Amino acid sequence: MTLPKFATIRISLLLGVLLVVGFTSTHQRVYSRNWNQTLQAVIYPINGDGHLETDRYIRSLQDANFSRINRWGEREAKRHNLDLSVPLNVTLGEQIPTQPPSFPDNANAVDVLVWGLRFRYWAWRNTPDDGSLTRVRLFVVYQTGEENRPLRHSLGMQKGLMGLVYAYSLEEQNDQNNIVIAHELLHTVGAIDKYDESGRPLMPVGLANPSRNPLFPQRSAEIMAGRIPTSAHSSYMAESLRSVIVNATTAAEINWTD
Ligand SMILES: [Zn+2]
Numbered sequence: 644m645t646l647p648k649f650a651t652i653r654i655s656l657l658l659g660v661l662l663v664v665g666f667t668s669t670h671q672r673v674y675s676r677n678w679n680q681t682l683q684a685v686i687y688p689i690n691g692d693g694h695l696e697t698d699r700y701i702r703s704l705q706d707a708n709f710s711r712i713n714r715w716g717e718r719e720a721k722r723h724n725l726d727l728s729v730p731l732n733v734t735l736g737e738q739i740p741t742q743p744p745s746f747p748d749n750a751n752a753v754d755v756l757v758w759g760l761r762f763r764y765w766a767w768r769n770t771p772d773d774g775s776l777t778r779v780r781l782f783v784v785y786q787t788g789e790e791n792r793p794l795r796h797s798l799g800m801q802k803g804l805m806g807l808v809y810a811y812s813l814e815e816q817n818d819q820n821n822i823v824i825a826h827e828l829l830h831t832v833g834a835i836d837k838y839d840e841s842g843r844p845l846m847p848v849g850l851a852n853p854s855r856n857p858l859f860p861q862r863s864a865e866i867m868a869g870r871i872p873t874s875a876h877s878s879y880m881a882e883s884l885r886s887v888i889v890n891a892t893t894a895a896e897i898n899w900t901d
Pocket of ligand 1 (some may be wrong): 830836
């Protein structure tokens with residue numbers, strides 16, 4: 644049996660992408676995490692629901708909307724005695740007019756692999772590689788959101804230094820959007836999630852300060868957990884990066900500390 648022609652073309656394209664990405668991602672993994680220079684991250688906004696309001700919101704975005712992430716990076720790097728004083732520089736890029744392939748529901752390993760390739764192919768077509776080994780591309784899909792319906796799950800990939808973020812196109816959500824963006828950005832440099840299936844911070848790695856005495860209530864959230872525990876069983880969402888920190892475990896994962 645022969646494959647239909649379009650299928651053959653698609654498979655060859657995917658294989659080609661796979662070869663190129665496999666080659667570059669090894670280099671990216673090394674250079675993005677040696678912290679000799681600032682990690683550049685570009686936000687590419689996407690209108691996820693086609694609403695005019697979302698369009699207006701995207702057009703109102705400026706670099707300044709994300710500069711709090713950069714200041715937060717400086718603050719946290721200093722706490723961990725990183726030699727580099729400005730580890731992160733998040734800036735705004737151009738709006739992208741097409742939608743990224745959405746992550747499959749109930750995906751198995753093959754689905755995830757195929758989605759990953761499609762996503763990277765889509766990213767390459769919309770934001771051609773500039774050859775930089777330390778540039779992170781964060782595709783942020785903005786939506787006004789529907790009541791009682793959570794947005795799709797955001798994700799950050801170390802391979803290819805890319806993130807797909809689902810965020811609200813609402814002024815009052817800017818601070819929380821920045822938490823999600825910072826979270827996915829740290830995934831791209833090796834940080835691992837620190838919450839369980841129900842969203843509760845893992846103990847003790849998901850705590851901002853695991854050696855606090857008494858342990859609860861915690862004052863801040865850990866960036867890879869996102870919630871501030873008030874007891875072993877209760878926690879609430881951090882409102883802004885002001886009350887979010889990088890704990891020792893995450894600092895080691897992203898190679899800030901040994
Ligand atoms: Zn995560």
